[in-house]
Amino acid sequence: MTGARDAVMGRVNKALERGDGAEARARGRVAAWLADPEPNLIPRRGLRPHEGRVGLFREMAERVQADVARVPRWRDAPAAVARYLRDRNLPQKAVMAPDRRLDRCDWESQPLLRLSRGTALGRDEVGITLALGGVAETGTLVLASAPERPTMLAYLPETCVVLLATSRIQGDYEAAWRALGHELDRLPRSVNLITGPSRTADIAQELQLGAHGPKRLCIVLVDEPEA
Amino acid sequence: MEPTALAFKDNARKAIANPDLQDALGRIRSGWQVTRRRAALALDEFEALRDRGRDIKNHTLAHLDLYLEAFEAKVEENGGRVHWARDAAEARTVVRDICKEAGAKTVTKSKSMVTEEIALNPYLEANGLTPVETDLGEWILQVSGQAPSHLVGPVVHLTKPEIAGIMQKELGGPRLETAEEMVGAARRVLRQKYQDADVGITGANFLVAETGTAITVTNEGNAELTHGLPRVHVVIATIEKLVPRMLDAFTLLRLLARSATGQEFTSYTTLVSGPKGKGDLDGPEAFHVVLLDNGRTKMLGTAFQEMLRCIKCGACMNHCPVYLAAGGHSYGWVYPGPMGSVLTPQLLGIEKAHPLPNASTFCGRCEEVCPVRIPLPRLMRLWREEAFRRDLVPPTARRGLRLWGWLAARPALYRRAAGLASGALRLLGGRRGRLRRLPLAGGWTGSRDLPAPEGGTFMAAWKRQQGRRP
Known part of the structure; x- marks a missing residue:
């Protein structure tokens, strides 16, 4: 018009x-x-060295009911995922992002964990994907859509598992956005900033998890940088 | 929605007499008021960020034409389409045509005040489409034929037993007791709806000119299921939602959740910038943005331009003694509370909404908590003046104001009258220092006591101290 x-x-x-x-x-x-923008006013809270950032990220994410595990190497991640599912009596069956970086994990070490690759459908109970960044100031994950990282993995299943290299944890949103810009040559369709699992307080202001998105958000932090 | 803003007084009287509603509203004081204060204190930079937020919005509004152009160009470069609408009717037609073109039957929606403003759902239904609200609160309202009463918590006026009743009526089966059961039941019903929908409609909290991005913010994750699963995603937003850069959006996002619910950040903040790309396994094939004016350009360049900074956090109503007593529905249209008392007269016309700017004690708490520092009491006062100019104020109030004006222009007489009134009230208040009833003020004392003046008048004290501060 x-x-x-x-x-x-x-x-x-x-x-x-x-x-x-x-x-x-x-x-x-x-x-x-x-x-030539005036620099943003960045909360001091996130401005700390690497290990402090990882600690703050974890603290803030746990404060909003995310479950956080930390492992030294990529090959250790599958055991952490399997343990998480086992401890909560969840099915050892998941749909995982077809991102090649996830192939470095030693999934064969967990023979009981059955994996398919692709995007999540309504019946999938567990989704596993990869975050491209983390923001310490609020414990926020930065996911970016791509053919190898379908968005729905983080929204449709009741349990969402996200792997993140601790080297990718920044202090603030601005730094995470800059890092994303350096890494990708074009803006993804969808950049998802995720802070804890889905929730609602619509009914009598009582907090309930899993309103439409995941009831559980499991973040596996990996200290070994990506190759 | 047929406005009933003119009946504010009657609406409020009924609301105050409704114990369920009073119970529900009471939760805001112990809830969002407290969580907002905590969140604001927990971030050292919060007050300075409010100044930044105000400045970003002011700059954008002063250059709105240029940012709209930039946004439009970027969306189209990203493979999306921009549509423009002057008013509600045009916006509804644009959305309907997009749905028809897509051969749509079912439409999912995530919570959007602008679609309430343009009454989109009844229009879509009349055109053979089935809109489904997916925000839990909005869904409860849709199935019970009610309107939202709050910007952020649309069912904040309902108690748990009332919601249980609505859900039993809608879903059949046994009556659900706990919030957990109710959330679970709604989750199961809506799951299928997400997957069946042909078109997903969302609002936007911000539109980013630099990148052509629409930002949605939800705690439930329903916006992502609404724009990620159907074949077509339609964003509908009014033109003042623009911000220049993503970095500016981050500043405003730091204010939004803290001001609204006292969260550090909302669970899901999503930046959508177009249809799905080559090889993507999910996402919509088409991405549309409808840019709506509907009265906003009339505010530009006037004193009411400041209102266009509003980021719809709801903090003003959460802290308003009138809202907390009268509830959102008393305001009689889409936008309640102090922000509604400024916006509704603008959008409907002051002649259809003149009681709203009077629904305020001018205590100023709304302005104190507004993340983008909108001078809400001053803007309400401008509407009061406009209503007076247009002869919309009832004759008794007019006569009262005239009498007061006459008295105030005669200082000696005024002081004597004020001294007499203050003394009389103090006597009547007795040892309790409060008056349960006062002749001619039954409307006021009907639902609360009047505190009696504690000392003499201000002028008497001033004289005694000879202008020195105590």
Whole structure:
């Protein structure tokens, strides 16, 4: 509807009342804001060295009911996942992101854990995927959609397991966003910032987990960097 | 939704006499008021971030045309489509046409106040589509034919037994007792709906010009299931939702959850920037953004431009003594509380909403907690003046104001009258220092006591101290 577009833009222009010279100045201010921004006010809380960031990430994630495990190497992750499922009487059956980085884990070490690769469907009870970042200030995971990392793995199953290299944990959202920009050549369809499992307090302001998304969020932190 | 803002007084009277509602509203004081304060104190930079948030919004609004252009270009570059709508009717038609083009039957929706504003659901139903609300609270309202009463907690007016009754009526079976059972039952019903839907409609908390991104924020994860599973995703948002950069959105996101529910961050914050890419295993094939004006451009360039900074956190209503007594439905339309008392007269016309700017004690708590520092009491006062100018104030109130004005213009007389009134009230208050009843003020004392003045008048004290501060 070009009619509507021109009408709305016309109303905005009229309301802002810019003359000819002012128009150019306004464009200059916009270009300046986009290009050379005043740095954001970053909470001091997240600005600490690596190990402090990992500790804060864990503390904040646990505070919002995420379960966090930490293992030294990628090959140790499958045992942590299997233990998590076993301890909670959950099925040893999961659908996992087809991301090649997950192949480095020694999944054969867990013969009882049956894995398929792809995106989650309604019947899948456990989804396993990989985060591209973590934000210590609030214990937030940064997931980015891609053919090898379908979004629904983190939303449809009742239990969501996310693996994250501790080297990817940043102090704040801004640093995580910059890191994502360096790593990917284009903006993913969906970047999901996830802070704890799904919840609602709609019924009498009582906290309930698993409103539509996962009831359980298990974060496996891996200290060995990715190759 | 037929507005009943003119009946605010009657609505409020009924609300105050409803013990279930009072019980439900009482939870906000012990809940969100406390959690917000804790969250604000836990972040050293919170107050400074509020200034930043205000400045980001002011800059964006002052350059809104340029950011709208940039946003539109970026969405199309990302493979999405932008539609424009001047008013509610145009927006509804755009959404219907997208649904028809997609051959849609069922439409899932995640919670969106703007779709309430444009009354989208009844329109879609009249056009043969089945809209399904997926936010738990919104779903409860949809199946019981009610409207939301709060920006963030749409069913905050309902008690647990009331919700149990609604769910039993909708789902049949035994009556559910615990919140856990109720959440589980709704989860099972809605699961199938997500997967059956052809189109998913969401609002947006922010639109990012630099990247062409729509940001959704939910605790339940229902927005992601709404935009991730159907073939088509439609975002509908009013034009003031723009921010320049993702970094600006982060500043505002740091304010949003803390101000709304006192969480450090909402569980799911998602940045969606288009349809699914090559090889993606999920995501919609088409991505549409509907940019709606519906009265916002009328606020630009006026004193009410400040209201366009609103990020819809609900903090103003959570801290408003009038909202906490009267509840959201008393305000008679989509937006309740102090933000509604400013916005509703703008969107419906002051002649249809003039009681709302008067539904305030001007205690100023709304402005104290507003994350983007909107001067809500000042804006409500502007509406009061406008209502007076347009002769919308009832004759008795007018006469009262005229009498007070006459008296106030005669300082000696005013002081004597104030001294007499203060003395009389103190006598009447007796040792309790409170008055249960007062002639001609039954409306006021009907639901609360009037505290009697403790000392003399302000002017008497001022004179005694000879202008020195105590």
